[in-house]
């Protein structure tokens with residue numbers, strides 16, 4: 001019999017960050033789950049790490065509202081945001097690349113599936129794939145889904161809840177923004193990230209942000225100033241990597257040759273990517 005050591009799952013209480021916008025934290029991956037409630041319908045933002053957790057989150061909607069849950073939005077195709085979708089009995093919305101990813105999971109997803117004791121067949125593709133933009137209508141309000149380009153993954157989809165009057169705009173940024181750990185919030189540049197276009201994606205997000213409450217995929221809500229700082233760290237990382245690669249500094253020495261704004265372990269895959277993208281030049285003479 002296969003043995004799976006599944007870390008203990010739990011979900012916090014809901015907390016309301018703006019009128020009709022509720023958050024909770026799903027463990028063991030400390031994912032921020034959103035619930036946006038309108039006059040006629042509600043939508044769940046992200047679904048947790050397993051179908052069982054997704055089902056519990058779906059059941060917890062009733063603690064907040066009597067209106068029907070009509071949709072679940074996946075902010076990107078990583079297991080801790082997506083695997084719960086199979087346990088949520090409403091149509092899913094996500095970036096269109098999730099359809100192919102569900103049909104042929106990449107190695108990281110396969111590892112995640114094995115760890116969770118799931119098969120690839122249990123990975124549910126969104127019924128409503130979004131290429132650039134989409135909308136979920138909730139009666140007196142709506143949630144806009146916007147693809148601002150690849151960044152933390154190839155499938156980052158931002159969910160924007162427009163403000164009105166005193167009500168602030170809320171932007172669910174997925175893992176494009178990271179406010180954990182609290183002492184040094186660090187965006188995770190994994191193997192499927194695209195550091196080059198992530199910098200531009202954050203720039204686009206800045207254009208949408210204004211006074212909005214920005215909800216990261218992990219950690220407490222932040223504001224546009226935080227977003228600006230994190231985007232600056234990513235931009236500096238990209239610039240430094242380009243510079244060292246152009247100067248011919250080997251990747252193995254790069255860690256100690258630059259004043260990196262973020263911990264090396266978190267950015268190394270991104271630096272490697274930048275190196276791989278610099279064309280090798282022939283000697284000039």
Ligand SMILES: [Zn+2]
Pocket residue numbers: 076078152175217
């Ligand atoms: Zn992620």
